[in-house]
Amino acid sequence: MSTKPLKQIHLAAHFPGVNNTTVWSDPAAGSHIEFDSFVRFAQTAERAKFDFLFLAEGLRLREQGGKIYDLDVVGRPDTFTVLAALAAVTEHLGLTGTINSTFNEPYEVARQFASLDHLSEGRAAWNVVTSWDAFTGENFRRGGFLPREDRYTRAREFLATATELFDSWDGTEVTADPVSGTFLRDARAGAFAHQGRHFDIEGRFNVPRSPQGRPVVFQAGDSDEGREFAAASADAIFGRYATLEEGREFYADVKGRLPRYGRRPEELLILPAATFALADTDAQARELAHEVRRSQVSGATAIKYLEHVWNRDLSGYDPDGPLPDVDPDPGENTIALGRASVRQFRDPLATARQWRELAEAKNLSIRELVIATTAKQTFVGSPATVAESINSLVQADAADGFILVPHITPDGLEGFADTVVPLLQERGVFRSEYTGTTLRDHLGLDVPAVRPAGERQATAS
Amino acid sequence: MSELHLAVALDGAGWHPAAWREPGARPAELFTARYWADVVAEAEAGLLDFVTFEDGLALQSSAAAEPDARTDRVRGRLDAVLTAARIAPLTRHIGLVPSVTATHTEPFHISKAIATLDYVSRGRAGLRVQTSGLPYEARHFGRREFPAPVGELAEEAADHVEVVRRLWDSWEDDAEIRDVATGRFVDRDKLHYIDFEGPHFSVRGPSITPRPPQGQPLVTASAGTVAPRAALVDLVYVTPRDLDEARAAAAVLPPPPGLRHVFADLTVFLDEDGPAAAARRDRLDRVAGAPTPTDAATFSGTPAELADLLQEWRETGLTGFRLRPGVMAHDLPAITRRLVPELQRRGVFRSTYEASSLRGLLGLERPANRYAAAALTA
Ligand SMILES: Cc1cc2nc3c(=O)[nH]c(=O)nc-3n(C[C@H](O)[C@H](O)[C@H](O)COP(=O)(O)O)c2cc1C
Numbered sequence: 001m002s003t004k005p006l007k008q009i010h011l012a013a014h015f016p017g018v019n020n021t022t023v024w025s026d027p028a029a030g031s032h033i034e035f036d037s038f039v040r041f042a043q044t045a046e047r048a049k050f051d052f053l054f055l056a057e058g059l060r061l062r063e064q065g066g067k068i069y070d071l072d073v074v075g076r077p078d079t080f081t082v083l084a085a086l087a088a089v090t091e092h093l094g095l096t097g098t099i100n101s102t103f104n105e106p107y108e109v110a111r112q113f114a115s116l117d118h119l120s121e122g123r124a125a126w127n128v129v130t131s132w133d134a135f136t137g138e139n140f141r142r143g144g145f146l147p148r149e150d151r152y153t154r155a156r157e158f159l160a161t162a163t164e165l166f167d168s169w170d171g172t173e174v175t176a177d178p179v180s181g182t183f184l185r186d187a188r189a190g191a192f193a194h195q196g197r198h199f200d201i202e203g204r205f206n207v208p209r210s211p212q213g214r215p216v217v218f219q220a221g222d223s224d225e226g227r228e229f230a231a232a233s234a235d236a237i238f239g240r241y242a243t244l245e246e247g248r249e250f251y252a253d254v255k256g257r258l259p260r261y262g263r264r265p266e267e268l269l270i271l272p273a274a275t276f277a278l279a280d281t282d283a284q285a286r287e288l289a290h291e292v293r294r295s296q297v298s299g300a301t302a303i304k305y306l307e308h309v310w311n312r313d314l315s316g317y318d319p320d321g322p323l324p325d326v327d328p329d330p331g332e333n334t335i336a337l338g339r340a341s342v343r344q345f346r347d348p349l350a351t352a353r354q355w356r357e358l359a360e361a362k363n364l365s366i367r368e369l370v371i372a373t374t375a376k377q378t379f380v381g382s383p384a385t386v387a388e389s390i391n392s393l394v395q396a397d398a399a400d401g402f403i404l405v406p407h408i409t410p411d412g413l414e415g416f417a418d419t420v421v422p423l424l425q426e427r428g429v430f431r432s433e434y435t436g437t438t439l440r441d442h443l444g445l446d447v448p449a450v451r452p453a454g455e456r457q458a459t460a461s
Numbered sequence: 462m463s464e465l466h467l468a469v470a471l472d473g474a475g476w477h478p479a480a481w482r483e484p485g486a487r488p489a490e491l492f493t494a495r496y497w498a499d500v501v502a503e504a505e506a507g508l509l510d511f512v513t514f515e516d517g518l519a520l521q522s523s524a525a526a527e528p529d530a531r532t533d534r535v536r537g538r539l540d541a542v543l544t545a546a547r548i549a550p551l552t553r554h555i556g557l558v559p560s561v562t563a564t565h566t567e568p569f570h571i572s573k574a575i576a577t578l579d580y581v582s583r584g585r586a587g588l589r590v591q592t593s594g595l596p597y598e599a600r601h602f603g604r605r606e607f608p609a610p611v612g613e614l615a616e617e618a619a620d621h622v623e624v625v626r627r628l629w630d631s632w633e634d635d636a637e638i639r640d641v642a643t644g645r646f647v648d649r650d651k652l653h654y655i656d657f658e659g660p661h662f663s664v665r666g667p668s669i670t671p672r673p674p675q676g677q678p679l680v681t682a683s684a685g686t687v688a689p690r691a692a693l694v695d696l697v698y699v700t701p702r703d704l705d706e707a708r709a710a711a712a713v714l715p716p717p718p719g720l721r722h723v724f725a726d727l728t729v730f731l732d733e734d735g736p737a738a739a740a741r742r743d744r745l746d747r748v749a750g751a752p753t754p755t756d757a758a759t760f761s762g763t764p765a766e767l768a769d770l771l772q773e774w775r776e777t778g779l780t781g782f783r784l785r786p787g788v789m790a791h792d793l794p795a796i797t798r799r800l801v802p803e804l805q806r807r808g809v810f811r812s813t814y815e816a817s818s819l820r821g822l823l824g825l826e827r828p829a830n831r832y833a834a835a836a837l838t839a
Contacts, residue, residue: 018669025641033637033671035550035581059569061652061667068649068667075637075647075671078570081577084546087494107518107601108566115540119494119547138665139569174537176481176488181748183481183488187530190520190537203601204528206520208492208537298644 009394009430010271010401010443011421012096013045013413014054017076018062021275021375023295023407024073030410032073035085037410042086044410045093048417049431051442052094052125053086054238054403055079059103060136062338064304065313069336071301080112087120094439096125096218101158102132102151103140106199109158110165113215114207122211122438127218127238130155130226135337152225157198159233163214168192170450171209213448216439230268231257235445238403239272242378247272247398269443274378274402278415282381289377292407297374302367305374307335309348309355319367323359328352378402383419390420391429464809465771466781466823468558468724469504469796471497472515473535475789476728476755478523479748481535485790492539494547500789501548504555507797508811510822511556513589513681513783516541518562519598528597533750542574542588549582556819558587558681564614565593565602568624572668576629579673584818587679588625590686590694592618612688619687620659622680626693627655629677631667633833653832675820676827681724684710695825696722698783700757704773711778721825722780730761730787731795738762742787757785764799772809 015038016022023029031037042053057079062069079097086095095116099109109126117124130151134144146154173189175182193202219230220238230237231254241250247270255265277289297305299319307314311329328348345351359369379386393399406412424430440447474481474488481488490496504512520536522529541559549557557578561571571588579586592614593599636651655666681696691697697720699710711723732738738761746752760767771782786792804810816822 024639024646025644033580035583039550058669060665061669068647068652070645070647070649073646074652075632075669077580077670078573078577080540080543081546081574082581084543085549085581088498088547088550103567104570105565105602111518112540112543115543118492118539119543121494138663140567140664141662143663174489174492176491178482178486178488181482181533183534184532184536187532199603201601201603203597204520206517206537207539300644 006427006429007394007400008444009390009424010269011048011050011430012052012054012094012271012401012403013041013050014056014273014403014405015041015409016073016405017056018058018072018074019056020072020301021296021405021407022073022409023292025295026408028411029408032409033075033077035082038077038082038086039089041410041413042090042093044413044417046090048413048421049434050093051401052096052123052439054096054127055083055098056127057098057100057129058338059100059131060139060338062336063135064307064336065315069304071298071304080116083124084116084119087116087123092123092434092437092442094123094125094216094442095120096127096216098127098129098220100129100131101155102130102146103136104158106158106161106165107201107205110162110205111207113162114166114210117210117212117215118207122440124210124212125216125218125236125439127220128155128159128234129220131340133338152221152229154198156229156233157196159217161194161196161199161201164192164194165205166209166214167450168205169207169209171213174208209450212438212440213450216443216445227254228257230254231263232261234268236269236271236443239270239399242272242274242393242399242402244393244396244398247393248396251397251399266444269400271401271403272399273405275375275405275407276379276386276416277377278379278381278383278386278419280382282385285381285385289380292377293371296407297367297371299367302370304336305370306366308333308339308341309345309351311335311348317366320365323352323356323366323369383423387420387423387427391424391427394429463775464811465775465804466510466722466724467796467801467804467810468511468513468556468781468783469509469793470513470515470726470783470785471500471789472785473538473789475787475792476785477742477745477749477787478534478753479745480788480790482748483745483788483790486788487790488535491535492537494544497544498548498551500793501552501555501557503793503797505552507801508814509555509797509801510781511558511585511587511679511819513558514541514544514560516560516562517598518565518593518601519595526595542578545586546578546581549578549585552582552585554585554814554817554822556585556587556679556822557582558589558679560589560591562593563590563618563621565598566621568621568662569628569664569668571621572625572628573670575625575678576668576670576673579675579678584674584820586673586675587681587696587819590618590622590680590682592686615686615688617661618682619690619693620657620661622687622693623690624655624657624662624664626677626680627657627831628664628666628668629672630830630832631655632671633830634672634676637671650836651833672830675818676830679819679823679825692719694720696720696724696823698724698726699779700726701774702758704777707774707779708777722823723778724781724783725774725779726757726783726785728755728757728759728785728787729767729792729796730759731764731767731792731799733763733799735762735766745787759787764795764803767800768803768807771804772807775809
């Protein structure tokens with residue numbers, strides 16, 4: 001029997017912002033805004049030798065039925081600002097921020113990431129997301145100007161342009177020699193010119209090359225175009241498939257796209273989001289998982305969730321009663337705004353039919369149905385069981401690691417750090433000490449070479 | 462004797478273009494957090510009200526209207542908001558006021574960034590609003606219709622600040638209720654659309670970030686930046702060259718409702734011996750190849766002489782000063798270790814931090830929320 005060397009697992013921690021997984025009603029849940037919460041969360045992740053901390057982003061408060069959605073955690077701090085502050089209270093932990101390519105400009109975003117990379121000594125990462133909707137656009141200068149089909153053409157050009165800016169300094173220009181009086185070796189440092197469909201800009205970038213050269217790049221869309229964008233340009237994917245079967249399929253699909261771009265499989269890491277319910281025994285963990293699900297899906301939440309599929313007001317229905325016998329409204333979905341998950345249901349009529357059958361077969365109420373069909377806990381069990389699940393998924397090429405989302409913040413990571421991490425370390429599949437200082441070191445990624453100016457011009461168009 | 466307030470303007474190795482070549486300047490560290498942490502710690506040791514961080518969305522240039530090709534001056538700068546945030550957890554009292562260019566940024570982003578700076582510093586955030594009419598900076602954003610008329614830039618900046626401020630108020634302080642009984646995390650009646658409509662942008666709101674600790678972080682700007690609506694600014698920077706101009710600046714800018722502070726900017730070269738300070742400045746000018754054009758008055762002399770001048774100008778009605786250290790490595794410690802003790806001896810400067818927020822240090826109240834007030838009277 002040939003033995004494949006064990007893959008090393010990557011672990012990261014997601015501080016959930018606006019979401020429906022945080023059990024905010026638990027007395028142990030703290031502030032999700034105060035900086036202390038972020039400090040405690042980040043320091044636990046660093047104590048556990050995690051690769052990085054991850055922040056999602058939303059740029060407009062969600063609405064449902066024409067009103068601000070009030071049942072979930074609402075509100076979050078600014079991504080860049082909180083990550084820069086966290087750089088002061090951590091030493092190794094990577095700092096990954098979700099920043100939208102539709103409602104920003106490349107010069108400013110490139111500058112912010114280059115600055116964050118300097119200020120953290122090489123720990124910055126950018127999750128490039130492409131939400132484009134007019135609803136979010138109402139908060140920005142250009143409004144909802146981007147048609148859906150253009151979201152990735154803009155994202156691709158945005159990232160290419162930012163990369164040109166990052167590469168406009170090669171890292172040798174700043175000599176800062178007081179004796180000769182030469183601060184810059186090269187009078188053209190930072191010069192760039194980009195002409196494309198979405199951006200027509202030129203001038204000089206004003207941040208010298210940062211420790212990682214460029215931030216690590218994440219991608220988080222799931223469409224075919226999203227996967228192609230990731231295969232072409234990302235270092236890692238923040239994914240949604242954390243089970244064996246779906247995970248392996250996604251993994252094979254995305255890694256299979258890499259050779260087209262002259263890239264090797266290890267140049268793109270697949271890191272799905274994952275939740276966990278951890279207790280002394282498997283039985284206790286199952287009970288905890290069930291309790292957590294009940295807290296996450298109240299009766300009111302279940303009705304609101306059902307409205308995503310039905311696309312109509314269901315507030316008159318009893319969450320403990322049967323599913324509505326009316327069919328979903330087949331028109332454009334306008335009931336819930338600012339929610340990516342609504343687009344999951346491509347064929348609402350079919351989904352409704354399926355759910356009705358399931359509810360009848362198992363005698364489920366609306367609330368029980370929603371609990372049964374939405375985000376299950378990814379890892380449930382004792383520390384040994386959870387460690388085994390994580391390791392086997394990674395060794396089976398269903399993922400390269402996981403971005404863990406605790407259901408309590410800021411302290412929901414501690415049990416995992418204290419019990420599961422040591423077991424993974426014992427198995428030799430997770431680091432016991434950081435061996436490098438930058439996020440690229442932790443992820444096993446090379447520092448990108450600077451592309452010479454001529455080549456830059458050639459690929460810019 | 463009236464007390465006065467003191468801020469320091471931070472930029473690179475100091476405000477003189479040759480400052481980076483002076484002993485102790487650490488020019489190779491200008492892009493590290495360590496350098497900025499040390500500088501701000503020095504300012505905090507001197508009990509200063511706040512520091513400002515200069516910034517811009519273009520490479521520094523010595524030419525007025527175009528980028529230059531100089532290699533003998535500091536070039537490159539880290540983002541000011543991120544630098545301030547990186548320093549915030551390392552300091553406890555001093556105000557942190559990064560510069561922001563209203564011309565090219567999204568007020569929605571700026572509002573949440575400064576609100577977050579207020580959270581990470583526990584109530585010590587402000588911003589220094591500026592506009593940019595530089596065509597070469599506009600080309601970084603593809604806005605090729607530049608240069609725009611100055612008046613239009615000021616109108617746009619005023620709208621920008623108006624939006625930023627409305628967004629800070631778009632959450633009432635007690636909007637987060639975590640009401641387990643009803644399952645509601647927020648009281649949506651305490652979240653407000655700001656519905657701003659202007660010629661350059663419209664913004665719906667509410668913010669994604671709850672109202673920051675100070676309610677409204679400190680908004681500062683040079684006189685004229687948001688001229689059409691000066692009342693949007695809490696603190697104005699002016700640049701008088703002498704006592705008469707100081708008097709005029711203080712008089713021309715009577716505090717409209719909301720405007721509470723007028724600070725004069727001064728570039729300073731400080732030495733224990735007055736002629737030595739002047740000679741040092743001359744030497745720096747020679748190294749730089751020319752006297753430096755500057756918008757603000759330049760002072761060279763002893764800390765005691767500067768204290769005299771500040772007190773004299775203070776009596777015109779100016780409430781404080783933003784000192785620009787000519788050489789950071791030399792003039793910043795001269796401010797914190799010589800000038801400040803001199804002012805303390807004269808009883809015109811604090812001897813301990815008396816408040817925990819920046820508004821508190823400046824004697825400004827935490828403003829009521831405009832939407833909460835409207836709801837009450839409705
Ligand atoms: C796991 C996952 C996480 C995401 N996180 C965010 C986020 O934090 N903020 C955001 O604006 N969009 C987020 N998105 C949305 C995507 O970036 C993208 O805009 C959207 O999925 C549409 O692209 P697609 O059609 O390729 O999926 C996320 C998507 C996925 C699959």
